[in-house]
Amino acid sequence: MTETTAHEHRVTSEVGRLRTVILHRPGAELKRLTPRNSDKLLFDAIPWVGRAQEEHDAFAEALRSRDVEVLYITELLQDALEYEGAREQAITDVTADPRLGDQLRRVLDGYLRDQDPERLAHTLIAGLAHEELKSGHGLAYRLMDRLDFIVDPLPGLLFTRDNSTWIGDRVAVTSLAMEARRRESALTGLIYAHHPRFAGVDPVYTADLEHLEGGDVLLLCPGVIAVGTGERTTPAGVERLARQVIGAGLAHTVLAVPIAQERATMHLDTVCTMVDVDTVVMYPPLAHSLTAYKVTLEGGDLRVSGPHPFLEAAAEAMSLDRLKVIDTGLDPVTAEREQWDDGNNTLAVAPRLCVAYERNIETNAQLEASGIEVIRISGSELGTGRGGPRCMSCPVHRA
Numbered sequence: 001m002t003e004t005t006a007h008e009h010r011v012t013s014e015v016g017r018l019r020t021v022i023l024h025r026p027g028a029e030l031k032r033l034t035p036r037n038s039d040k041l042l043f044d045a046i047p048w049v050g051r052a053q054e055e056h057d058a059f060a061e062a063l064r065s066r067d068v069e070v071l072y073i074t075e076l077l078q079d080a081l082e083y084e085g086a087r088e089q090a091i092t093d094v095t096a097d098p099r100l101g102d103q104l105r106r107v108l109d110g111y112l113r114d115q116d117p118e119r120l121a122h123t124l125i126a127g128l129a130h131e132e133l134k135s136g137h138g139l140a141y142r143l144m145d146r147l148d149f150i151v152d153p154l155p156g157l158l159f160t161r162d163n164s165t166w167i168g169d170r171v172a173v174t175s176l177a178m179e180a181r182r183r184e185s186a187l188t189g190l191i192y193a194h195h196p197r198f199a200g201v202d203p204v205y206t207a208d209l210e211h212l213e214g215g216d217v218l219l220l221c222p223g224v225i226a227v228g229t230g231e232r233t234t235p236a237g238v239e240r241l242a243r244q245v246i247g248a249g250l251a252h253t254v255l256a257v258p259i260a261q262e263r264a265t266m267h268l269d270t271v272c273t274m275v276d277v278d279t280v281v282m283y284p285p286l287a288h289s290l291t292a293y294k295v296t297l298e299g300g301d302l303r304v305s306g307p308h309p310f311l312e313a314a315a316e317a318m319s320l321d322r323l324k325v326i327d328t329g330l331d332p333v334t335a336e337r338e339q340w341d342d343g344n345n346t347l348a349v350a351p352r353l354c355v356a357y358e359r360n361i362e363t364n365a366q367l368e369a370s371g372i373e374v375i376r377i378s379g380s381e382l383g384t385g386r387g388g389p390r391c392m393s394c395p396v397h398r399a
């Protein structure tokens with residue numbers, strides 16, 4: 001078991017010194033991907049799993065070598081599942097799936113109850129294929145394909161950014177929009193509710209609320225949050241988050257930023273991330289067309305103004321003269337290629353120090369020319385899920 005000494009949990013910006021981060025080392029869930037199911041599971045290619053693990057280990061090591069504490073979802077989940085309440089909740093969640101039917105539900109329930117925390121965590125993440133459950137009569141079981149899943153695998157868990165996100169000393173357990181990822185936040189919800197390390201943490205958002213994903217949430221500075229709204233986070237999700245965080249005194253302004261409902265721009269952090277307190281790296285075609293609606297709370301009602309140009313609205317809310325912009329790529333074609341390969345999706349370890357995929361040569365060169373130190377990691381396999389260093393990390397503590 002993990003020790004129960006007090007740990008700090010607090011994130012008020014994108015760039016404060018990174019102290020603790022949650023990652024997920026990809027495992028058996030990635031081995032479930034086939035050309036038949038990868039679209040639905042939101043991967044664009046079939047990753048070479050061993051190599052993806054090596055790349056991920058190097059990512060974790062790069063963070064540790066900068067004194068960042070790395071926590072892994074699998075270990076946190078195993079620890080949480082030592083508690084009866086967490087086990088019960090986990091089993092109830094997966095067996096509630098209406099596709100199962102009562103008979104298969106009973107069989108699955110028994111199967112899961114026989115598993116120790118380690119095995120149960122594995123099943124919850126890697127999923128369970130029909131052929132692995134040896135018994136289970138009834139129509140639902142009989143009419144399934146041998147390769148169908150009784151418990152869906154969660155390859156998207158690699159992108160820990162999306163299934164929970166910290167705002168100040170509170171965590172937002174998110175409500176994921178895509179069917180393939182919805183169960184992820186049931187697991188992060190369990191961790192925050194039952195793991196002793198997070199005892200006393202009071203979530204500011206929960207998975208049953210309107211769709212909201214962490215990749216859309218950018219903590220521009222203490223008190224100011226930009227939230228993308230497009231394929232994943234809905235405008236209603238931004239409204240709800242604004243009400244919760246402003247109401248709780250965690251922010252004074254939320255900027256709702258509409259982004260195209262496309263895979264290339266699924267989250268705000270696919271087109272814009274911060275590398276310094278006043279600097280973003282941003283996809284050039286959007287730099288001057290992105291808009292923002294300013295949301296504040298007055299007498300219990302949300303007040304909305306805009307649309308304003310995003311960069312101006314952000315600078316004003318942050319009390320800056322202007323927000324500096326570093327461009328993705330160089331020419332439009334390189335920029336488009338590097339945006340797709342998560343060139344924008346940097347993870348700041350401290351102001352002017354970030355982790356980025358090595359393949360985005362032009363964008364990394366632009367960052368360095370602007371005085372940003374770049375820690376390069378390889379991500380040829382990790383990137384097949386369309387996510388970079390920011391997507392693959394959930395900061396829990398920034399100083």
Ligand SMILES: NC(=[NH2+])NCCC[C@H](N)C(=O)O
Nearest residue numbers: 042159215267385386387391
């Ligand atoms: N914060 C992010 N940009 N996350 C990327 C998530 C990628 C994942 N395959 C998805 O489609 O959901």
